[in-house]
Amino acid sequence: MSANSNHQENTKQVGNLLADAAFLQDIRRQMLRFATLQLNDASQAEDAVQEALIGAMKNAASFGGRAAFKTWMFAILKNKIADVLRYKQRMVNIGSFAHDEDDEDLSELFDRKGFWQVDERPVAWGNPVASMRESQFWVVFEACLDNLPPKQARVFMMREFVELDADEICAEVELTTSNLHVLLHRARLRLRECLENKWVLQGEKNDELP
């Protein structure tokens, strides 16, 4: 490739991006999970993702690569979700995160000195990779994700599903870095606890059965 064909290469790259069925399928799946969790409604989620995809495709020429395309696509989706939520009159104030979940009490998990309550202390998980091969594990995982409070779920999904970095998330939801870290900490504490109780410890109980 010569230096002056850079622009041409860029255009070609975007073309390849949209022709890459596996990439689009993958991104669609991620967005769908995200939207379903945010909206609690599979068909509304499907519509929102569809519209976001179409919107992103229209502007595809302005993207330099996969990461930019994904971020843009997610931004559109977030707006669609916000519209739907507003319409449903159960909008959780996406623009500025209120602090109610920040004040959440962690005394269930930690004692007054901040050490683990005896029955909440994390146990060793054995072999998580083996768990991931079991379909029942993913049912539990999904249920635990669904159990997260909405704001925690939203930022956790942005971080771990959509793989946005902390700065991008803060910009998206108008959150300070320290507030984001608090929400993610809580999301991880909850998710971890849920998986341990519903999967790891259940598994041990089952093993004890004859």
Next chain:
Amino acid sequence: MMNCREATKLMSDAQEKPLLLKTRFGLEIHLMMCSGCHNFKEQMDALRTMTRAYAKGKNEQEKET
């Protein structure tokens, strides 16, 4: 000494950005003495692996097989 609430917060923060050296040192000392937090640390990596696998449709593939 650092308590478990602070230690888990730092381990969660470390998923977003590397910790300062002196913070990491304090955390390591806590982890040496606290099995619960030691397990928590390993679970942070497991959680990330699981969530990313899930986002990529891992569970769908398992259903199909």
